[in-house]
Amino acid sequence: MFIRNEKSIKEFIQLYPVTGILVIINLSLWLLINFLQLPIGQSIYQWGVGSNFFIEHGQYWRLVTPIFLHGNLMHVLFNSFALVLFGPALEQMMGKWKFVAAYLGAGIAGNIATYLLGPASIMYTHLGASGSIYGLFGLYLYLIIYRKHLIDPGSKQIVLVFLLIGVMMTFLRPGINVHAHIFGLIGGFVLGTILLSNASPYSPWRNRPHFRHAEENDIGFDPNRWKKKRMDPTTKKRIIWGIVILLFLIAWWNRM
Template structure:
């Protein structure tokens, strides 16, 4: 479920448009605010960053906008990578509309919990898609608990390892929005009970077949495609675990 087999970024966006657009928004806003440092970007940051003080004064859009804003480069890359890794399967299984509800809904639940349980000081701010990302984990947790036929054993192991490490780091590392992580996870789990009613198992070939039927597959038939060397299941698992390990080592090193 988590090995990407798309042949280009364009194809990835075609197959998983919601995931692709969210990643583009995350990276574009980070570049605009943190890299280019344009005055317009700083205005977006001031207007959208999470602030319990301003929410108390009626700026309720700040329950949503922090989901698309990030701090340093590792922050935005980590969340974007996690979304690319874990988002596509869910987007295909439940559909684009429900996936938007799941992603934003979990993030909003995490931000509401931050508003209710966090400090209301004007100097306290928060940002990041972590609540939404943990919401995706919550949905996978629902699959593991109640809809096991929709997720294969190898994918269950990957999800549980990511989830356990993430939860442990949530409580061990300073500067983490614990409320957003935990309640985003809970929100995703609860949303899963409503959004998986008509879901079908993920198939990496379903989207390609769909676009080919519509005549939108730009790459024609390859008579030698079955002769190409394919990775064995054990090799694929080694690649996944290597990426997972490197990702967490990088995230851990840059947060110390």
């Protein structure tokens, strides 16, 4: 479920448009605000960053807008990578609009919890898609507990490892919005009871009719299979992605 087989960014966006658009929005806004530092970027930040003080005074859009804003480069890269890793399977299984509802719903749940339980000081601000990312974990946790047939054992282990490390980091690292993480996770799990009720199993070939056609017409017996010395491309991708995931876990654990 988490091994990417797409040959290009264009193909990835064609297969998983919601995930692709969300990543583009995250990176574009970060570049606009932090790298280019244009006046419009600063205005977006000032009007979009999470602030319990301003929400208290009627600026309720700040329960949504912080989901798309990020701080430093590592912040936006980690959240975007997590979205690329965990978003596609859910987008296909749930459908585009249910995936949007789950992603935004979990993020909003985390921001509402931050508003209700966090500091009311005008100096306190928060931003980031972490609540939504933890919402994806909540959806997978629902699959693991109640829809076991929709997630394979290997993917289950990956989710549980990420979730365990993520929860540990939430309470051990300073400067993390604990409320957004925990209630984003809970929000995703609760939304799973509704949005995953008719989910279909993930298949990397479902949206690729030309691949499906080739797979259906593939010869089952290869008389030259024993002569092949080179590693199968799929195996290579699995090894590479396994290394990437491992490095991501190590870096995620050690990030500020």
